[in-house]
Amino acid sequence: MDPDFESDKCVCQRPLVSVMCRNCGYRLSNCRKRIKCSEHPNVSYIQDLTECPQCHNSNDYLHEYDSSKSFHARLHTKQQTKTRSY
Ligand SMILES: [Zn+2]
Ligand SMILES: [Zn+2]
Numbered sequence: 001m002d003p004d005f006e007s008d009k010c011v012c013q014r015p016l017v018s019v020m021c022r023n024c025g026y027r028l029s030n031c032r033k034r035i036k037c038s039e040h041p042n043v044s045y046i047q048d049l050t051e052c053p054q055c056h057n058s059n060d061y062l063h064e065y066d067s068s069k070s071f072h073a074r075l076h077t078k079q080q081t082k083t084r085s086y
Contacts, residue, residue, distance in 0.1 A: 010039040016047060018067040024055040033062045 018029040034048035049059050 009037075011035045011037045012040055012043060012045070015066075017064045019049060019062045019064055021052040021055060021057070021061050022063050023057045023061040024052060026052055026054040028053065029067060033059050033064050 014032060014035075016030045016032060018027065019031050019033055020027045028049070031047045031049055032045070034044070034050045037043060049062055051058055052061060055061075
């Protein structure tokens with residue numbers, strides 16, 4: 001009953017993540033890199049970035065990362081982080 005097939009096409013419901021600009025290093029949380037939704041191509045969201053707010057390069061430079069996920073990953077890979085002289 002879960003409409004998984006819909007969420008595959010529609011990117012509007014993606015959770016908010018953190019975004020980092022690979023060009024200038026700007027970071028922003030609770031936002032997303034703008035991806036045109038194939039279901040709703042004319043819909044845009046205020047939290048979706050079309051460009052870096054700081055250096056105004058295209059969002060090709062923006063890298064999405066899930067800050068909460070990486071936190072969990074860090075807990076999970078305790079040994080690895082140790083060897084990284086953390
Ligand atoms: Zn959509
Ligand atoms: Zn930037």
